[in-house]
Amino acid sequence: MAFRRFAIFHVPPAEADWARFATRWLGWDMIAGSAVTHPDMSGLPVDRLTEAPRRYGLHATLKPPFRLARGKDRAGLEDAVAALAARQAPATIPALDLVRMGRFLALCPTGGAAPADRLAAACVRKTDLFRAPPDDAELACRRASGLSPRQQENLDHWGYPHVMDMFRFHITLTGRLPVGALAAAETALGERLVPLLPAPYILYDIALAGEDADGRFHLIRRFPLTG
Numbered sequence: 001m002a003f004r005r006f007a008i009f010h011v012p013p014a015e016a017d018w019a020r021f022a023t024r025w026l027g028w029d030m031i032a033g034s035a036v037t038h039p040d041m042s043g044l045p046v047d048r049l050t051e052a053p054r055r056y057g058l059h060a061t062l063k064p065p066f067r068l069a070r071g072k073d074r075a076g077l078e079d080a081v082a083a084l085a086a087r088q089a090p091a092t093i094p095a096l097d098l099v100r101m102g103r104f105l106a107l108c109p110t111g112g113a114a115p116a117d118r119l120a121a122a123c124v125r126k127t128d129l130f131r132a133p134p135d136d137a138e139l140a141c142r143r144a145s146g147l148s149p150r151q152q153e154n155l156d157h158w159g160y161p162h163v164m165d166m167f168r169f170h171i172t173l174t175g176r177l178p179v180g181a182l183a184a185a186e187t188a189l190g191e192r193l194v195p196l197l198p199a200p201y202i203l204y205d206i207a208l209a210g211e212d213a214d215g216r217f218h219l220i221r222r223f224p225l226t227g
Helices: 017-026 074-086 114-126 136-144 149-158 179-192
Strands: 005-010 060-066 091-093 095-101 104-110 201-203 205-211 217-224
Touching: 005 074, 005 217, 060 114, 074 114, 074 205, 074 217, 091 114, 095 179, 104 179, 114 201, 136 149
Parallel strands: none
Antiparallel strands: 005 060, 005 205, 091 201, 095 104, 205 217
């Protein structure tokens, strides 16, 4: 399959009960590369709540999506990610919890996330020669959201504002929602998903993912963290 963009994600283990539920909640299985049926949530409009993040599947972004630079190819990128993973140790997060990030819901670390932050920074830095610069339209879109001076520096240097010291590990579960819908989704996920979450939560690998022509992301390959 040809991909128009690539990204480095953390993709939760498919066999975990919480990950199976969260994948169905989002409606897209990036590992299988197929749509999945939403769980029955007693009338909650899951399809609408998850429309924005669905195409990405269940993941945490470590290096944001990018187009390949001129002269670079997928094989070289895979080799670079493999080499990166071989130098990184598994990253432990004390626990995950359901958090409101502005107007959307995500799973975020509790008790500190320094190992995951360092891993994400390494992913951004060590593979950046494979990233084509964002075009004018991409830059304008990022700047329209209102960036701090530090975020603007990151955009200029790394092609994305929310990296390095502006990074926050999170697994997105909804799009931006009105307050009432946000509260309803929070209650439902608090009942069905939160009790399944493991503690501690350990990142044992990183994953190269690709975006297809329809904008859906697929798992290409996992790389164990063996450093």
